[in-house]
Amino acid sequence: MDGTGRLLTRRYRAALACNACRKTKSKCDGERPACGRCARQSVECLYTQNVRDKRIERQEERRAHFALKNRVNELEARLAATSSPRQTIDEPEDRPSPAQVSNAGVSDTGSRGTNAESAVDILATGAFDHRPAAEIGYFGPTSNHALFRSLTAAMVNSGHRLTLLRQQESDRQHVPVPEPPRPRRTLLPGRTSALDRPTNEDPFPGPLTAIQWVTAFFDTVGAVLPYVNESALLREVDTAGSRLENSRTTPRSVEALLNIVFAHALIATSEADSAEPFYHRAIALVLLDEQTVCNSTLETVQALLLLGSFQQNTQRAMASLTTHALAVKTSYQLGLHSPSCYEGLGTLEKELRAKLWFAVVNQDRILSTALGRPCLIPPHYVRNDILDSLVPLQSSRTVAMPSSMESLLYFRHLTSLHEIMGITVESIYGSNIGSPSDLLPGDLTAKTIELLFRLQKWRDSISPFCILGPKSDLSTWPASRFQSERYMLLLSIYYHKTMMLASAPVLMAVLERATDYAAADDAATAGILQDASVPVLKSDLHAIREYQRIASSILRHRPAFFKSNAVWWVCNFICLTMCLHLFAIWLISILSERIPSAIGVTSSTVETLLLEALDTLKSVGGSSMMSLKAHRCLHRYIRLARVIASDSSRRQSCTTGSVGSDIFHDLQQNSLLPSGVFLWDGFPDASMTSVGDLFGQHAENDFLAATSLGVEPGASSFDATGLVFDGTI
Template structure:
């Protein structure tokens, strides 16, 4: 198929990643490395840490016992994954008669512009309506020239319907794919780039984020072919053209940072190619001072803040995560602390300019908010979500590295000064975890349509797992001998069990329709249950953990609404229960078994596992 050939030319690894989703051998291994910025890498690093502690303690959880506990568990039904859309790429089965009548089309364009498109400065309502009239006036003409505009309109309609839910958006999504045939993809244009940007965003928010990686590769190709990266290419443009070109360029750069960090891939656009002087071209300030221009300037200010934030994210990917070249950062603990501190200071300066305390305090008081409050504050809410996400991505490797160093009995953490500096950074990280968790939880409880209306579900779904993993790391640290300094300054350490339970509940709620979200919730929940439920008395050894017919404590599914088990006295000292007498958990379960093996239940391809960043 031509589409697969294009993706192979753009990036062979990415083509393999997409093709493997639709092969008949879904259980075979993935031939790509997931970098340290991904949730998957954090998950496996924490597994390694627990396993190391168990090995040091001379304890083993017999693999047969683990298998029995899984085999006797009623998983319950899982949501159906989205159907494959790859066969629809570049087909000739495109019916232009599927366009709605003009009145309906205009209504959908307005719906898109009021929701998802309201903070996307590279596409305007006026240009979409103008393009609609162009297409309708030439509806009987099948010339190739109208296909890019037709594709753009179709993905806009898909977004509008995903918000209103009056019809299924899949018809227009697949119509967009059908219009992206070889000829359309080979002729680079602003309209094509607008379509690809929206298409990738739609795929991410419809559980197709792995597919969006190929679309993103094409976006980068088109952006470079249009010369959007080169300041000299702007020299002969009028102000309006400079605006559009710079907005499209930074939209591609921002998407590159988001996709690369979430899916653990190297950035396709290195930081050296991002010339920040082009930020000054985002707004020509040539418009008259009216209500529309005031709103437009506000939208551009939001986009500018988002762009500078993702510039810092790009630096973090390169400096802290080694451009996602491996699942574990190669930096020493001292180097990691230095770079994390530097980036944290940059993030602090960004926050003072874009999200001063008074603004964050305003959105923090959400108890009595109405849907109108959420809509009015959405630029700030979205910036806050991306800010917290970037902070967690930056500090995650430090948390993992400290735990790994302590469990390996490395002397790296012997310095009291070093410990104090690490504790200060991780105290801030924990506060960001709390704020992000509560923000996502509040949106879920009070204004769930916010996710669809702002195309932010995938990011929040990803963040729900990130916060859970960070809390799990702090939970381990609070009970691990030698790691207490990490949480000594954390005010809510005594309620860590409760917080971990809340994070798992949020993960389950936001991914209620996602097979991967539900599976991830079950696995992490059961992981914690097993760790909490197995407590050996003095002198107990691995021999006493031989398999029996009895399912271990915590191996069964806990009904919805129940919480993690606590000690008999009702205290929340669970982590010390685990790590004082630890087990070697998941010793026999490798990465590919976790994703593809029966231990997870039914077999799912990569596309069903990508929504949480495991791939």
């Protein structure tokens, strides 16, 4: 904390001194009509009643100065980020997306655009760069990074099969290509870590303003994050105001909770810029203050949970890992995980502690699946008897049902769904330590089908809610209904997310069989895998279509839904997952005839769905750098796949070597790949699993040339060092 926030030392006699003694800071005996000092010096002795300490005025001046200084720094950083050429990102195509009319409402979902992204989140986008500036870290099999690596490998393997004979013709010596120097890791201008930013010293808002913000929070985000009690928080607002009047301090954990609640409320009401000072103050109070970390309370866990949610929905998802780790530590410290710690507590206390514990568990599952990290809370640490501390589920939904009861029902159903999500990560993803490829095809399909049955059972048990189906015509819903039916919409979104998570390993296994020349000889195993994968792929495609329908309807009718329900980051993640799954299905439909007919699709149908999904990703992602890079990269992959698809009619009539040469010649003629990339033996290598491997043979300047990849001389530095894009798509 800054020195301006410290308590003023008490000076009881200051108000009793005369003006002359006050001015010289001399000891005054307070005698009337003249004090002893003034009588000795024969000066006029005047007394002025001053009920306000001037030090308070100086303190407020310093606070105003700090607030102004922070605001200037913030505006300078935003200006630098806006004017920097690295931030100039041209859109890959001019055609409007289906939801472009409402895109403006989602583009700033991430608080303040790309300037809000932390350095570690920007680093993670390197997965879509030709050569990442630095090591992006570990992203396990449940992450979109892993899906992208698998798709890249499939693209490379599809070319590998076509050039197999050319690779085996001779063992000519090749001139080694020198590895280009790795660029130094530099942070983009205007980017600073959230922990390095100074905290804003704005005073506590007025009582009426604070009450309005708290009410706005519980009308929006607080309704879907039901581990903060509205009446208790309003009491804290009133108590905090009285403490300020009496020059007493508010407990740091409570102050942090209030600040992050204010930040959420401002984000939900489209006042993102005003939310940042409260967010940074909450960071300083709950992450950087040793006293708060050591003296943890339930308010500390509440603040950490809300802080993590705020970070995720303002493009700081990677930074939220630190916040989440501290929330797990604090939960263990308070014994929220142990049933014995609930004994002897009142009903409300048990309910609050159970909500907090399962909110931490749910957050753990979300971060684990999205970022591909092992769970910090293993499944066997979670005791379901703690869940019984919450009120029993009701079987019917009534108009008179209190909103708090409806919110609690939603939370319980969501918790049981996240339990299935945790089982999925453990059973088929090896807890994000192993890999689905470690399982035999029969075991993988059996486990996946078992998980799909479990999900269907969960779907049938979520009364009084239901999962939206194809019969629900969302196009006829008024905007207000999207908010009134938010629990049903959110459960549907998370349900389809879990369906895609469970189906992904089988989908990637089928794609690998379709593109791997080494596995093509094992026809028996391939046939069994194809037959067993049909129901899984059907379920995956159904989940994709339903999520696409929900997301596009929200974008069209109520784009503010994402931020007012703290679900933007999850939906943006699902959009990218949906695009990657559709691209995989499209590749399968190009390379195989049996599976597409079995699941009832054609390559043209899947391509149309893929383009619609990319439009949705672009609209939901807004200014997210990860979404922008992925959007561009997938468009380039689509062009590459179209060339492969157009050559399918020639595969049967030509030799493998000549076909491969023709394809790669077409790729170069269409400026899809730099000249010479495919022109030596041994390429493509099946070990290549990233965009960096695919384009790693060229120096950085190769991508700056106007003749490389069809980029005109006016390409920005982002295009040159990130994903180079040809505007003719």
